[in-house]
Amino acid sequence: MRTEALALGAVMLAALVLYALFGGADFGGGTWHLLARGPRKEAQREAIAEAIAPIWEANHVWLILVVVVLFTGFPAAFAALGTRFHAPLTALLVAIVLRGAAFVFRSAPGIARHHARRWGTTFALASVSAALLLGMNVAAIVSGRPAPLRLTLTGAWTSPFAVATGLFTLALFSFLAAVYLSVEAEGALREDFRRRALLSGVLCGVLALATFLLSGDDAPLVRAGLAQRPWSWALHGATAAAALIALFGLAARRFPLARLAAAAQVGLVVLGWGASQQPYLIVPDITLASASAPLATQRVLLIALAAGALVLFPSLRLLYKVFKPARPKRPS
DSSP states (O other): OOHHHHHHHHHHHHHHHHHHHHHHHHHHHHHHHHTOOSTTHHHHHHHHHHHHTTTTTGGGHHHHHHHHHHHHHOHHHHHHHHHHTHHHHHHHHHHHHHHHHHHHHHTOTTOOHHHHHHHHHHHHHHHHHHHHHHHHHHHHHHHTOOOOSSOOSOSGGGSHHHHHHHHHHHHHHHHHHHHHHHHHOOHHHHHHHHHHHHHHHHHHHHHHHHHHHHHHHHOHHHHHHHHHSTTHHHHHHHHHHHHHHHHHHHHTTOHHHHHHHHHHHHHHHHHHHHHHHTTEEETTTEETTTTOOOHHHHHHHHHHHHHHHHHHHHHHHHHHHHHSOOOOOOOO
16 A cells, blocks of 8 residues: 555544544534533533634534545545435534534524524534434444435444444543533533533443444444454553543543543544554445555645645644633632
């Protein structure tokens, strides 16, 4: 396999990790918006909106990057995804667009309160749907069974394994969002999000086990990759250690530690998925090598990505510095 193809595959996987860490947390915020309860439910929703609002559009740059690299560097894989998985991918894109539109409309100046509530509910439901559908799409892609070319309630994307993967993705993103919010919130709100993070963290472990067990029938290649490759159990150990450290950080109220460990846990989950199906882009017949564009195209794409990184990363750093500044430390 060409070095250029491997490098572009690594770029896509890295972008997916970053999308999970940032965009995924936004999806999880929608879950807690929907499940806000108690005397502070409106304060919880406002805290979620304040955390998401400054940078949510920028978080989708990573998904856009994956799409651009895929159709430029691996056009055969892009074409296969668009035809084999037309129905579930369309449903996912509708959920993502609806989520973004609803979030903007709920915050429009002068909007009536009852309209804002309805748009808020739409934002939350679309966020939950997007997280579920993202996991279900991943499960369909690794299953080796193409989805029908029409919107249907059956197929690889609605199998028990796909549903379990969707629920696991939703729980993982919700956990990440609650951990992030426990860092940003203060007082009683911080405790609200801490409890939600602890509950969703435990749920992640249960759903991870269920997904792994179900993968034996519906995604045997990925199951073998996760269980039989030399790095498999080291990866599982590192992921479990990150999860336990995150839960410990929450229990001990060491929130920066919990955030770092939760991000590591999510990153390792995505890396494990990508590594387990390597060299396949779509199981079982489309690989990095078979779907590659001409060598000249891939080389120019890598040069463009390197040049773009010189603009993208400083710009994102400035964006976060301006709109998400570090909180000043309180005097002890």
